[in-house]
Amino acid sequence: MAVQLETRDRGAGRWVSATRAFAPGDLVLESAPFAFALLPSLWTERCQSCFEPGSLARCGRCKLVYYCSKGCQQTDWRTHHKFECPRLNGLVQSVSGDMIAEVLLVARTLRTLSDPSATPQTPPPQSVAPTDLVWFEEDHGGVARTAAVVESSGLLPSHVSYSRTEIEQMLCRAHVNNFVITDDLLLDVGAGCFPWGAMINHSCLYNCFTTFAPKTHVMQLRAVRHIAAGEEITHAYVDVALPSSKRQRQLQAQYHFACACERCASPTDLAASYDRPDERTPALEQARELVAGAARAPAAEAVVRLERALALRQAALPKSDVGILEVHSQLLTHYIDEGDLEKALRTATTMATFYEKLYPQPHALAGLHLYTLGDLGAQLASHRLAAAQHLQQAKRILNITHGTQHRLVQALAARIADVRRP
Ligand SMILES: C[S@@+](CC[C@H](N)C(=O)[O-])C[C@H]1O[C@@H](n2cnc3c(N)ncnc32)[C@H](O)[C@@H]1O
Numbered sequence: 429m430a431v432q433l434e435t436r437d438r439g440a441g442r443w444v445s446a447t448r449a450f451a452p453g454d455l456v457l458e459s460a461p462f463a464f465a466l467l468p469s470l471w472t473e474r475c476q477s478c479f480e481p482g483s484l485a486r487c488g489r490c491k492l493v494y495y496c497s498k499g500c501q502q503t504d505w506r507t508h509h510k511f512e513c514p515r516l517n518g519l520v521q522s523v524s525g526d527m528i529a530e531v532l533l534v535a536r537t538l539r540t541l542s543d544p545s546a547t548p549q550t551p552p553p554q555s556v557a558p559t560d561l562v563w564f565e566e567d568h569g570g571v572a573r574t575a576a577v578v579e580s581s582g583l584l585p586s587h588v589s590y591s592r593t594e595i596e597q598m599l600c601r602a603h604v605n606n607f608v609i610t611d612d613l614l615l616d617v618g619a620g621c622f623p624w625g626a627m628i629n630h631s632c633l634y635n636c637f638t639t640f641a642p643k644t645h646v647m648q649l650r651a652v653r654h655i656a657a658g659e660e661i662t663h664a665y666v667d668v669a670l671p672s673s674k675r676q677r678q679l680q681a682q683y684h685f686a687c688a689c690e691r692c693a694s695p696t697d698l699a700a701s702y703d704r705p706d707e708r709t710p711a712l713e714q715a716r717e718l719v720a721g722a723a724r725a726p727a728a729e730a731v732v733r734l735e736r737a738l739a740l741r742q743a744a745l746p747k748s749d750v751g752i753l754e755v756h757s758q759l760l761t762h763y764i765d766e767g768d769l770e771k772a773l774r775t776a777t778t779m780a781t782f783y784e785k786l787y788p789q790p791h792a793l794a795g796l797h798l799y800t801l802g803d804l805g806a807q808l809a810s811h812r813l814a815a816a817q818h819l820q821q822a823k824r825i826l827n828i829t830h831g832t833q834h835r836l837v838q839a840l841a842a843r844i845a846d847v848r849r850p
Pocket residue numbers: 439440441442443561562604605626627628629630631682683684685686687688
């Protein structure tokens with residue numbers, strides 16, 4: 429066992445320590461999902477069980493969920509869909525997408541808890557149950573409506589009776605402890621309860637990065653730097669590119685604590701210099717409206733709006749503000765869609781300097797961006813040399829965050845070989 433759960437409270441509750449040293453890229457911890465759910469917005473695009481996209485077949489009964497194979501359909505039927513299938517249409521008609529995911533996940537957690545044979549595939553080094561997870565009284569008010577839906581959904585086990593208070597507590601636990609499951613490209617695809625993974629505390633100066641194994645959704649933490657035996661294992665609960673004030677606000681709102689990591693405590697916090705001096709100036713308000721309008725506008729108009737918003741933010745905000753990166757990123761998508769490779773490459777090159785500053789530690793978003801940058805350069809003959817270097821830089825980061833055997837890293841290795849071929 430390379431990590432262990434520590435129960436001596438040093439001010440942040442329980443924590444996980446390393447029982448041996450780790451090098452960057454080492455797999456520190458794996459946590460199987462106790463329960464998981466695909467985001468309802470992706471139900472028609474991805475397999476309900478393994479979350480993979482591709483050629484899918486619809487459940488002939490409820491006609492709401494899709495599967496990539498008979499195997500996935502049978503697994504989901506056995507574990508959850510046989511309970512959910514007759515009740516899903518009623519749920520979908522009565523509540524919104526976000527709440528559907530929450531209701532299904534909490535009901536799945538409670539059903540699994542009540543069935544001793546349905547344990548996660550890879551047992552954690554020490555046993556942690558969903559009922560062991562922390563919850564906060566402050567969250568009670570916000571979960572009352574969802575608890576009522578769970579209670580009346582017919583999705584709870586029939587042989588165990590859960591009181592309204594127990595359902596509310598489980599929803600409060602989900603609020604603080606559940607994870608968003610991301611795909612290879614770090615896009616949100618689902619939500620999951622990972623009791624062992626939930627024992628890991630946050631640090632803006634994280635020593636591990638979290639990904640989810642394709643198809644099994646097993647949560648994997650890899651070291652991003654050298655970790656000594658006895659050191660606390662940490663990962664980031666929020667986007668560390670955000671300025672410290674925003675990170676603190678998000679951590680307080682969802683997790684009810686004030687981060688006191690070295691970065692937050694330091695008056696020279698790198699991200700503090702990107703904090704917006706005044707988010708409500710007329711120019712910044714106009715930029716915000718332009719960005720919001722661009723999402724609904726036809727492509728050509730969206731580009732015009734985004735380019736105006738970019739100029740406004742560049743004039744008003746510190747040079748590497750994450751708000752400027754956000755506009756660059758949306759413009760990049762449009763330039764790629766339009767096939768304007770020159771503009772796309774210029775924008776991606778500018779964005780790389782943001783990623784370097786905003787993610788000083790290995791972070792998959794920085795690696796993925798370098799992958800995109802290299803990929804774009806490789807399509808222009810005059811940029812192939814730089815492209816190979818960018819792809820190599822991407823691989824160095826993704827080797828650490830995803831592991832050398834990950835299919836994304838293998839695809840990247842093949843791309844590098846391809847670009848280097850004369
Ligand atoms: C997902 S749980 C982590 C495990 C938790 N320490 C426990 O004992 O169950 C999240 C909670 O841990 C605490 N926590 C996590 N990181 C922290 C930090 N850096 N400083 C203070 N509290 C922290 C907060 O109470 C937070 O709501």
